[in-house]
Amino acid sequence: MTFDFQSSRQYLQGFEFQTLFLENLNWSRPTSKRVEPIVVEDVTYRRSMIAQLFSRKLEEQRY
Secondary structure (H helix, E strand, O other): OOOOHHHHHHHHHOOOHHHHHHHHOOOEOOOOOOOEEEEEOOEEEEEOOOOEOOOHHHHHHHO
């Protein structure tokens, strides 16, 4: 697998993190769509997974 620096830079500059992880870094889509609250200095934010590292693609590449 080759790494595409140019498109990765564009995704980072455009805050397109999900595309970066799924397309350029070959991560998998998250298995959970759960949204979790997180509190930082008395402000509640909502977070959810955009990608996960475990991948059948990686397992297939091993063999």
